[in-house]
Amino acid sequence: MARGGDLEVGGGGGRGIKSGGGGGRGSPAGNGYSSTSAPYLIEETGTQWTSWLVPMFVIANIAVFLVAMYINDCPKQYHSRAEGSCVAGFLGRFSFEPIRDNPLFGPSSATLEKLGALQWAKIVEKREGWRLVTCMWLHAGIIHLIANMLCLVVIGVRLEQQFGFARVGIIYLVSGFGGSVLSSLFLRAGIAVGASGALFGLLGAMLSELITNWTIYTNKAAALVTLFVIIAINLAIGILPHVDNFAHIGGFLSGFLLGFVLLPRPQFAWLERRNLPAGAGFKSKYKPYQYVLWVVSLALLIAGFTVALVMLFRGVNGHESCHWCKYLSCIPTSKWKCDTF
DSSP, rough: OSSTTTTOSSSSSHHHHHHHHEEOOBBBBBBBOOOOOOSSOOOOSEEEEEOOHHHHEEEEEEEEHHHHHHHOOOOGGGGOTOOOOOBGGGGGGGGOOOOTTOOOOOOHHHHHHHHHOHHHHHHTTTTOOTHHHHHHOOOOSSHHHHHHHHHHHHHHHHHHHHHHHHHHHHHHHHHHHHHHHHHHHHHOOOOOSSSSHHHHHHHHHHHHHHHHHHGSSSSSSHHHHHHHHHHHHHHHHHSSOOOOOOHHHHHHHHHHHHHHHHHOOOOHHTTTTTSTTTTOOOOSSHHHHHHHHHHHHHHHHHHHHHHHHHHTTOOHHHHHHHHGGGGGTOOOOSOOOTTTO
16 A cells, blocks of 8 residues: 555555565475476365466456546546646546546545545544455556556466465455554555555465475575565565555565465375375374464464554554654655655
């Protein structure tokens, strides 16, 4: 989500954006897993899922954007000479707001606010908690939409093929919600839209999946370094002005913890238990450290959401509890100022 001014958006640059990225993965070694050039590897003893939920998410986001543009109806809105005229006027009511008003080629802030953009005052004071969910389906402009949807396809399709629609859907939705909650705790000015919290959740899940299934991968160090670099670059973008890094961080942490809960792979001996001789024993489904990570991550996830939601609806300002946290989302320089300081 973007930060400052009138608009916060997710997944790209421009007027405050939550940006998402993709990543690669090392190849599993033996143990019933076949190597491929794709980021995720397919279990020989399992079934590869057909990805349909991620494409449906993409279609839903595009549909919501079209509805937002239809409702916005730029030609019927008054624009001063300083703002300029609607962009791509030949599109009629689907034309974009003037560049000065929205450089990402999309609807006005008023339209986004009407349709469910994240706004602290409406969530806390008017108890419109549903905005914590609706904001992740809205996009500030077509540039913002394309950037986020490309990231979603690159990251999400492979995850869904490997782990199924249910687990990936849960990670996407819960991470988007987590990003919205953390963003609302720290950012009180303007509005926010975008799916970058959800996208960062998928990135976090990729990292925790690598860690919890560490023993089945070759080139572990290279895979880990690659993921860290991708994540670091995306988080670094968040320290620029008008970019909501709190949504990135909230989504990433939610997805990271959910990855330990939902994405551990069974031991090979357990998968092959039907082929063992009668009476032969086999190991438990998961390794002991996977069970430990599962319990700890689930406990942290529940505790984190409980504390964050209580603080949010009590009107707690996150900056009062963490004075240095403001630097996680914007670092002032001689070139720009941070309007939330």
